Amino acid sequence: MALTADDIVAIQQLVALHGHLVDARELHRLDELFAPDAVYDVTAMGQGTIRGVPEFRAVAEAFADDERNPVGHHVTNVVVTEGVDGTAHVRSKGIGVLRDGRAGSVVYVDRVARTDGGWRIAARQVLPSTGHRPTEPTAHPHPDRESRSAGR
Secondary structure, eight states: OOOOHHHHHHHHHHHHHHHHHHHTTOGGGGGGTEEEEEEEEOGGGTOOEEESHHHHHHHHHHHTTOTTSOSEEEEEEEEEEEOSTTOEEEEEEEEEEOTTSOEEEEEEEEEEEEETTEEEEEEEEEEEOOOOOOSSOOSSOOHHHHHHHHTO
16 A cells, blocks of 8 residues: 555654653653564664563663763654555654763664554664765756856
């Protein structure tokens, strides 16, 4: 079944909910966010893989007061694409603000599935933002840059 505009909005709302629940420590509501058997992969961040809502809740509770845990989780640049078997894929960016004001950025790669309770994250991979810049020029350079370069 093709994703509808309502599906895309619901999925975007779902992805945004993560920061609100974690920052407000409303961990009892994580089943509104994750499928019961969700896989949360933070191996690229030097951590492990968390399986299921109860384990995620326990890890989040244990990490809540850790100085490395952001006090603000902000999601932006959400892109939803249709997956197979009624799933959807979501790629978004996360900005985490630490207690001391420093901030960091990650990329969330999600697979979301439709459940009886609505859309839920079935799998999430958290990747560090690398700040990678392409070494090759883009296929469509900015027209102002091109005209300035031609005048040299």
